[in-house]
Amino acid sequence: MGYDGAVPANRALARSLNIPAVRMLSDYGLHRFHRELQLLGISGVSQPAEHYGLTLVLGGCEGSLFDIASVYASMARTVNLYAPVLGEIDANIQNNFFKLNYLANKKPMQSKQAPVMSAAACAFTLDALVEVERPETEVAWSFFTSDEKIAWKTGTSFGFRDGWAIGVTPKFVVAVWTGNANGEGRPNLTGLKASAPILFDVFNFLPNAEQWFSKPKNQVTTAKICSESGFLASVYCDHTVTKEIPETGLQSRSCPYHKIIHLNKKETNRISDKCSKTYEMVSKSWFVLPPAMEWYYKSKNAAYKELPPFAKGCEPDDDQIPEMEIIYPYKMSNIFIPKELSGEKGKVVFEIAHRKPETTVYWYVDQDYIGSTQRYHRIMCTPSVGNHVLTLTDQFGNRLERKFKVSY
Numbered sequence: 001m002g003y004d005g006a007v008p009a010n011r012a013l014a015r016s017l018n019i020p021a022v023r024m025l026s027d028y029g030l031h032r033f034h035r036e037l038q039l040l041g042i043s044g045v046s047q048p049a050e051h052y053g054l055t056l057v058l059g060g061c062e063g064s065l066f067d068i069a070s071v072y073a074s075m076a077r078t079v080n081l082y083a084p085v086l087g088e089i090d091a092n093i094q095n096n097f098f099k100l101n102y103l104a105n106k107k108p109m110q111s112k113q114a115p116v117m118s119a120a121a122c123a124f125t126l127d128a129l130v131e132v133e134r135p136e137t138e139v140a141w142s143f144f145t146s147d148e149k150i151a152w153k154t155g156t157s158f159g160f161r162d163g164w165a166i167g168v169t170p171k172f173v174v175a176v177w178t179g180n181a182n183g184e185g186r187p188n189l190t191g192l193k194a195s196a197p198i199l200f201d202v203f204n205f206l207p208n209a210e211q212w213f214s215k216p217k218n219q220v221t222t223a224k225i226c227s228e229s230g231f232l233a234s235v236y237c238d239h240t241v242t243k244e245i246p247e248t249g250l251q252s253r254s255c256p257y258h259k260i261i262h263l264n265k266k267e268t269n270r271i272s273d274k275c276s277k278t279y280e281m282v283s284k285s286w287f288v289l290p291p292a293m294e295w296y297y298k299s300k301n302a303a304y305k306e307l308p309p310f311a312k313g314c315e316p317d318d319d320q321i322p323e324m325e326i327i328y329p330y331k332m333s334n335i336f337i338p339k340e341l342s343g344e345k346g347k348v349v350f351e352i353a354h355r356k357p358e359t360t361v362y363w364y365v366d367q368d369y370i371g372s373t374q375r376y377h378r379i380m381c382t383p384s385v386g387n388h389v390l391t392l393t394d395q396f397g398n399r400l401e402r403k404f405k406v407s408y
């Protein structure tokens with residue numbers, strides 16, 4: 001029922017947050033992911049990628065208990081068997097599930113495929129799944145007692161028809177399905193409430209693994225990380241930690257959120273070259289999130305310090321740090337607006353975030369003024385079919401534009 005603005009990837013995974021997953025898939029590529037799910041043996045992925053769209057990452061396709069357990073087992077096996085092979089992961093290690101799959105479904109073996117997931121990716125993912133903070137109730141899961149470290153995840157199908165829980169240790173994979181044989185939904189039939197207690201009971205019966213997964217040394221390196229953003233530290237990040245990361249992480253971009261800003265001596269106002277001569281200037285590194293992320297993030301993170309406003313008369317003509325950001329419509333979006341039950345044209349809600357919400361923002365679709373907003377920058381409108389440009393200006397002259405298309 002809310003947004004956090006920015007969340008570390010491992011927490012996003014443990015909390016099963018939808019939006020980070022959808023955005024990551026959008027960046028990563030739908031077709032690539034679709035192909036990889038098939039390679040990993042999820043037999044329910046039988047339709048083309050477009051059929052599922054971005055829901056694919058949220059469970060928009062079907063997978064059997066056997067399929068899913070096989071993938072978790074593959075991840076564990078990839079990490080377990082990595083060390084003895086000294087850096088070379090044999091595709092067969094990860095793709096062993098194909099043998100199992102073959103026995104179960106009489107499907108052809110495809111053991112020549114390269115492994116889909118690196119050993120480092122598997123190890124870091126399994127680590128993230130130990131840090132559990134489950135979405136439904138935090139109280140419920142803390143009742144599950146196990147003196148063993150377990151990576152686990154739950155899932156609930158649409159309409160509460162069945163609940164899932166899968167747990168992994170270096171020794172065992174346990175997968176639990178709970179549901180009604182006739183497919184009827186029940187309100188409390190969730191992975192967390194129905195399946196997870198059984199999962200933990202089963203693990204309590206099984207012998208413990210002596211130790212947790214060890215990190216595949218040749219694929220892991222250490223790097224300086226920005227403590228605030230979690231990106232590789234840039235020269236502007238003033239708080240850093242040295243952390244183990246998968247080697248491929250070195251190719252990721254460095255922290256885009258720490259920026260150098262120029263302040264007056266009291267550090268109460270930003271200044272620019274328009275008036276800097278009249279001030280003694282202090283240059284400082286500042287943690288600045290994009291406006292939309294900031295809007296949600298600051299409500300959850302009291303330590304977040306908003307950018308100080310520009311000194312009067314010192315607003316630069318071209319501020320490098322944007323004051324507002326469009327949340328909806330998305331870039332180049334094609335909006336389908338269904339007709340209301342009454343037969344009238346439906347409405348669409350546009351939304352933006354402004355760093356200083358009390359600012360007045362003026363909204364235009366093409367040349368037509370449609371209204372102004374303050375504090376909550378949302379507006380309803382009924383654009384006609386075809387291509388449009390949404391234009392926003394605020395009382396300080398900041399301006400944004402976005403193209404979109406409407407169909408009914």
Ligand SMILES: [Zn+2]
Pocket residue numbers: 226227228229233234236237238255256257258
């Ligand atoms: Zn940083």
